[in-house]
Amino acid sequence: REIAQAGIELLGSRRPEADAEVIALAIESLLKLGLSEFQIEIGQVEFFKGLIEEAGLNEEQSESLRHLIDQKNTLALEMQLREFSIPADTKNNLHRIPMLFGDGEIIQSAMALAKTERCIMALQNINQVYKLLEKYGLSQYIAIDLGMVQSLNYYTGIIFRGMIKDMGYPICGGGRYDTLVSEFGQDLPATGFALETRRLLVALERQRGLES
Numbered sequence: 001r002e003i004a005q006a007g008i009e010l011l012g013s014r015r016p017e018a019d020a021e022v023i024a025l026a027i028e029s030l031l032k033l034g035l036s037e038f039q040i041e042i043g044q045v046e047f048f049k050g051l052i053e054e055a056g057l058n059e060e061q062s063e064s065l066r067h068l069i070d071q072k073n074t075l076a077l078e079m080q081l082r083e084f085s086i087p088a089d090t091k092n093n094l095h096r097i098p099m100l101f102g103d104g105e106i107i108q109s110a111m112a113l114a115k116t117e118r119c120i121m122a123l124q125n126i127n128q129v130y131k132l133l134e135k136y137g138l139s140q141y142i143a144i145d146l147g148m149v150q151s152l153n154y155y156t157g158i159i160f161r162g163m164i165k166d167m168g169y170p171i172c173g174g175g176r177y178d179t180l181v182s183e184f185g186q187d188l189p190a191t192g193f194a195l196e197t198r199r200l201l202v203a204l205e206r207q208r209g210l211e212s
Contacts, residue, residue: 007174007194011181014189016125019158019176020132026172026193027141030162033200035207038164038171040141041101043148044126045155045175047110050118051094055086065094066149072098100146104130104139110146122157129158154180158191164203171199 008025010018023040030038048069052062061084068077077098081091093113100110107127114120126144133142148159159175174193181188 004197005194006197007172007192009190009192011188011190013191014178016128016158017132018189019129019191020136022174022191022193023129023133023142023158023160024136024138026160026162026174026195027138029195030172033204035164035171035200035203037207038141038162038203039143040160040162041143041145041148042126042129042158042160043145044122044158045149045152046122046125046157047114047119047146048097048149049152050114050116050122051090051097053118054116055084055090055094057084057086066152069094069097069147070149072147074098097149098147100144102144103142104134104144106144106146125157160193164207166206167199167203169199171196171203 008022010022023042027040048066052065057065064080065077068080074095078095081095084091096113100106104127107123107130110123111120114123126146130139130142130144133139148161151159154177155175156178157176160173161170162172164171172193172195174191176189176191178189181190
């Protein structure tokens, strides 16, 4: 099950500038390789975790919702939410997560759903990262996707993945994982990404052909 990857890690900073730098480097890497028709989708796992905390759902229930939200299966999500004894407005907020996809204005739409400090701080964080990427001049490659909620136990904040036209799987991915390094004996915040080597070769061949 081994896969070939190439990537970087930035250790020691919790600042949004670190996340923006890593995402910018991922974009520049894809551009240097010769790719043009791609999009980097950015999420923030703490927003979903905050809504789950507000709803008072257990781990099994939250995992069920996470799976449906990440798949953007809104019909199954609605049916699942009907089974939970939580306030109607909380159900509505959870049901809307898969639809929180688009440009920077989506962050403001999500703010209307945020009641807890955890949710608000998550949205403030992703907004800071987005504004920094705008300053880099890279906003044309960026989309916000608050329904991207994979690997919740691994990632602790910003997450992102690179998608390309006519391919149904990411060519790169990464995010913030502030608790991982501590497993190896050093308490350090971290953020990074990895390029999927074989998928990139397929993408390059489809977009412009590969030199023999």
